[in-house]
Amino acid sequence: MTAVVSNNTFVGDLRIDLSVIQEWIAGGSRVLDLGCGDGTLLASLRDHKQVTGYGLEIDPEQITTCIARGLNVVEQNLDRGLANFADNSFDTVVMTQALQTLREPHRVLEEMLRVGKECIVTFPNFGHWRARWHLFFNGRMPVSDLLPYEWYDTPNIHFCTFRDFEVLCRELQITILQRQVVAEGPFSRFLKETRPNLFGETAIYHLTRR
Amino acid sequence: MADIHAPDSVGVVVPQTLQFDQPLQLACGRTLESYQLVVETYGTLNASKSNAVLICHALSGHHHAAGYHSAEDRKPGWWDAYIGPGKPIDTNRFFVVSLNNLGGCHGSTGPRSINPQTGKAWGKDFPMLRVRDWVHSQARLADRLGIEQWAAVIGGSLGGMQAMRWALEYPERVRHCVVMASAMKLSAQNIAFNETARQAIMSDPKFCDGDYLSHDTYPKEGLAVARMIGHITYLSDDGMGEKFGREIRSGSFAQGIEEPVEFQIQSYLRHQGDVFSDSFDANTYILMTQALDYFDLAREYDDDAVEAFSRAQCRFLVVSFTTDWRFSPQRSREIVDALVGASKQVSYAEVDTAYGHDAFLMPIERYYRLFQAFMQGIELS
Structure with a gap:
C-alpha cells in the first residue's frame, strides 16, 4: 500500500505529490479542492484529465491567480464547514497540506467524505525523525524547512503523525484505499520504505467511506 | 479633478x-x-x-x-x-x-x-x-x-x-x-426599507397621488427623504463612522448656550437627498424599488x-x-x-x-x- 517518492521531484511541471493525486483521480470526474492555493492542481487536472470542479480558498492573491487561470474558485473558509455542498455531489474531494491548519480536522474529514465519494488528503508528518530530534534534544517545538513557523505564530495548529492519522481513520470508520509517502534524499527515501512514520515527510492518503 | x-x-x-x-x-x-x-x-x-x-x-x-x-x-x-x-x-x-x-x-x-x-x-x-x-x-x-x-x-x-x-x-x-x-x-428587511422610502415619497403632499406632473408640482422633499433612507443602507456603520464620526458642522455643546448642533452626517445626508431629488423622478423611484421587491430569480x-x-x-x-x-x-x-x-x-x-x-x-x-x-x-x- 505504501510507496515512497521525493518531495521536491517534479513530474513534468507538477510537484510529485500533486502528480500522485492526479494519477489517482479518474479522468472527467468532478473534483472539489479544499484550500486550492494558486490552482496548480486544478489547472493540471483540467488540462490533462478533463476534470471539472471548484477550488475553495481564502487567500485574496491566490483567488485572483485562480481566476486569471480560468478556474472556478470560491472564497470559503474551511473552518465554516462544507454544509453548503450536497451529499455525494463530487467524485473526489481533495485537500493538500491544509489538514493541520484546521480548527476541527476530524469534522472536516467527515464532511469531505459526505460531500465526496472519495477523498484525498495530504499533510506533513510530525513524526518525522527531524521533528523528533528537534524536540528530543532541544526540548523545543520543531522549526525547519518543512515546518518553518514558531509555535505561537503558525497556521499549523493540529499536527499529527501518519500513525495518528491512521488511528483517526479507524475511529471514524474511514477506509484507506491507498497511501503514498513522500520524502527527500536517497537515505530517507530508502529508509521510509520500512519506517514511513519516521522518515516520511508528507503523506498522501486516498480515502473512502465504504 | x-x-x-x-x-x-x-x-x-x-x-x-x-x-x-x-x-x-x-x-x-x-x-x-x-x-x-x-x-x-x-x-x-x-x-x-x-x-x-x-x-x-x-x-x-x-x-x-x-x-x-x-x-x-x-x-x-x-x-x-x-x-x-x-x-x-x-x-x-x-x-x-x-x-x-x-x-x-x-x-x-x-x-x-x-x-x-x-x-x-x-x-x-x-x-x-x-x-x-x-x-x-x-x-x-x-x-x-x-x-x-x-x-x-x-x-x-x-x-x-x-x-x-x-x-x-x-x-x-x-x-x-x-x-x-x-x-x-430581496429579504423582508430590504423590502421594508424600500417601502419606507416609497411612503416618504407618497406622504409628500406634492406627490398628488403620483399625478404631480399634471399639477405642475414635484414631491422633492419626499424623494429626498427616500434617498436619505436608501443612502444610509448603502453605507456601512464603520464607513460612516470613519468618514463622519460625531463631527459637528455647526452649533455648540457648551453649557449655558442654547444652540442646536448639526452633525456632519446630517448635513451630508440632506445634501445627498437634495441633489438626488433634483435629478430623479419620484414615479421612477417607486417603479424601480418595486421591480427590486418583485424580483425572485x-x-x-x-x-x-x-x-x-x-x-x-x-x-x-x-x-x-x-x-x-x-x-x-x-x-x-x-x-x-x-x-x-x-x-x-x-x-x-x-x-x-x-x-x-x-x-x-x-x-x-x-x-x-x-x-x-x-x-x-x-x-x-
Missing part, C-alpha cells in the same frame, strides 16, 4: 437615443407600443461582434457609466473607475453598451415621457416593470446593434439581477455573467434556484463586500451555492471593505484586480 484626457478615460462621450416601434409585451400584462432607449457605447465592436459587453445599472443609475459629457464636466460616469482603456472593462478590447432602462428618468421612455395615447406624460400610469422586462428590452437593443451574443453581461445590485435574468432568459446569448453585491431575491422554477440556473450556459463571477448589509455576502453565497449545485462555472470573492453596498462602485484594489483577471480571461474571436 476631472481629466477628460487621462489615458485610461474614454474621454467625451455622446449618448444616443434609439427608437423601438415593435410593441414590447410586459410581465404585468400591458404592452408598450413603442419606446426609446438612451444608450452610450465605449470602444469598438469587432468584426466578429464577439466583444460586446452590456452594463446593467442599479436603482438610481443610468446610461452614463463612463467618460464625460463635455470638457467642462466635473464628474465622470458612475462606473468610470472600472470602464476605460486598460481598466477591468477594457475599452481597448471590449465594445461596452450602457443604457438607461425603461421606466428611467434620464431619457429612456418612463413616467416623465409622453404617453402617445393621451398626449400627456405617463406619470403614475406608466406600466409597472419587472427585471425581465428590462432584459427583454435590452435584448431588442442587442438586436439593433447587431450583437448576437454578449461577451459579458455585468451588473451590481439591481443590475446584477438583470445580469442573472439574462443568463436564464437568453442563455445562448451570454458568455459571461458578472454579478456584484446582488441577491436572488427562482419563483417560476418552483423556487428551486439550482433548477433555475441549470438553464444558464455562461461562466459566472460573483462578488460580495464584507460590510454590505443591504445585499449581504450571504445573499451572494446563495447564488454561488445554486450555481455550484447546477454544476455551472463560477468564481466567488468576498471583498473586505468598509464601503458597504456602495463598494461595487468604488475603486478597491482587490476587487479591481480580480475583476480585471476575470475580464482578461474572456476570449474574443
Whole structure:
C-alpha cells in the first residue's frame, strides 16, 4: 500500500505529490479542492484529465491567480464547514497540506467524505525523525524547512503523525484505499520504505467511506 | 479633478437615443407600443461582434457609466473607475453598451415621457416593470446593434439581477455573467426599507397621488427623504463612522448656550437627498424599488434556484463586500451555492471593505484586480 517518492521531484511541471493525486483521480470526474492555493492542481487536472470542479480558498492573491487561470474558485473558509455542498455531489474531494491548519480536522474529514465519494488528503508528518530530534534534544517545538513557523505564530495548529492519522481513520470508520509517502534524499527515501512514520515527510492518503 | 484626457478615460462621450416601434409585451400584462432607449457605447465592436459587453445599472443609475459629457464636466460616469482603456472593462478590447432602462428618468421612455395615447406624460400610469422586462428590452437593443451574443453581461445590485435574468432568459446569448453585491431575491428587511422610502415619497403632499406632473408640482422633499433612507443602507456603520464620526458642522455643546448642533452626517445626508431629488423622478423611484421587491430569480422554477440556473450556459463571477448589509455576502453565497449545485462555472470573492453596498462602485484594489483577471480571461474571436 505504501510507496515512497521525493518531495521536491517534479513530474513534468507538477510537484510529485500533486502528480500522485492526479494519477489517482479518474479522468472527467468532478473534483472539489479544499484550500486550492494558486490552482496548480486544478489547472493540471483540467488540462490533462478533463476534470471539472471548484477550488475553495481564502487567500485574496491566490483567488485572483485562480481566476486569471480560468478556474472556478470560491472564497470559503474551511473552518465554516462544507454544509453548503450536497451529499455525494463530487467524485473526489481533495485537500493538500491544509489538514493541520484546521480548527476541527476530524469534522472536516467527515464532511469531505459526505460531500465526496472519495477523498484525498495530504499533510506533513510530525513524526518525522527531524521533528523528533528537534524536540528530543532541544526540548523545543520543531522549526525547519518543512515546518518553518514558531509555535505561537503558525497556521499549523493540529499536527499529527501518519500513525495518528491512521488511528483517526479507524475511529471514524474511514477506509484507506491507498497511501503514498513522500520524502527527500536517497537515505530517507530508502529508509521510509520500512519506517514511513519516521522518515516520511508528507503523506498522501486516498480515502473512502465504504 | 476631472481629466477628460487621462489615458485610461474614454474621454467625451455622446449618448444616443434609439427608437423601438415593435410593441414590447410586459410581465404585468400591458404592452408598450413603442419606446426609446438612451444608450452610450465605449470602444469598438469587432468584426466578429464577439466583444460586446452590456452594463446593467442599479436603482438610481443610468446610461452614463463612463467618460464625460463635455470638457467642462466635473464628474465622470458612475462606473468610470472600472470602464476605460486598460481598466477591468477594457475599452481597448471590449465594445461596452450602457443604457438607461425603461421606466428611467434620464431619457429612456418612463413616467416623465409622453404617453402617445393621451398626449400627456405617463406619470403614475406608466406600466409597472419587472427585471425581465428590462432584459427583454435590452435584448431588442442587442438586436439593433447587431450583437448576437454578449461577451459579458455585468451588473451590481439591481443590475446584477438583470445580469442573472439574462443568463436564464437568453442563455445562448451570454458568455459571461458578472454579478456584484446582488441577491436572488430581496429579504423582508430590504423590502421594508424600500417601502419606507416609497411612503416618504407618497406622504409628500406634492406627490398628488403620483399625478404631480399634471399639477405642475414635484414631491422633492419626499424623494429626498427616500434617498436619505436608501443612502444610509448603502453605507456601512464603520464607513460612516470613519468618514463622519460625531463631527459637528455647526452649533455648540457648551453649557449655558442654547444652540442646536448639526452633525456632519446630517448635513451630508440632506445634501445627498437634495441633489438626488433634483435629478430623479419620484414615479421612477417607486417603479424601480418595486421591480427590486418583485424580483425572485427562482419563483417560476418552483423556487428551486439550482433548477433555475441549470438553464444558464455562461461562466459566472460573483462578488460580495464584507460590510454590505443591504445585499449581504450571504445573499451572494446563495447564488454561488445554486450555481455550484447546477454544476455551472463560477468564481466567488468576498471583498473586505468598509464601503458597504456602495463598494461595487468604488475603486478597491482587490476587487479591481480580480475583476480585471476575470475580464482578461474572456476570449474574443
